[in-house]
Amino acid sequence: MSTRITSDDVAHVAQLARLELDPAQVELFTGQLAAILEHAEDVEALDLADVAPTSHPYPLVNVLRPDEVGATLPNAEALAAAPQAEGGRFRVPTILGEAP
Template sequence: MTAITRDQVAHLAALAHIEMDETELESMSSELDGIVGAVQSVSAAPIDDVPPTSHPLPLSNAFREDVVGETLTNDEALNNAPDAEDGQFKVPAILDED
């Protein structure tokens, strides 16, 4: 039994203002019928005893404690900078503001 007919595809194409010739209509109805069949086969899978999940594998929190470690001083951070001004990195302007 065909779930998607050529006439249904023609109707949807007309609603979407898509021009399709006879070959395209036949091809599209066949492809859509295959898709509907695949969805029906997945829908028929026995899932009554399968609990709903958001992920196929159990996940655990992989975060570590946020501990402040050794940091650079401002002078150390700017030491190898190509250009600095007033204690900050100086970079070329990328926006033309008039």
């Protein structure tokens, strides 16, 4: 088994992603993720010193739109799927701490 990822890493990432995993799931995913990372090790065997990192597979840049106002949703429609709304706003539980 690779030492690239531990069950603590998986639990930490799960917590950041707000995923509730039981210990058996943590072990299961640790093994599966380790296998994926091992597969990626094949690439590390290559000499890539002259290869620029690739963020996207497409040979495209500058897909831009003009700064023109388009359609908006009416307030009622914007709020239609909200579990709770108040005064035209989305009502949410009290937030602990402030936004990053």
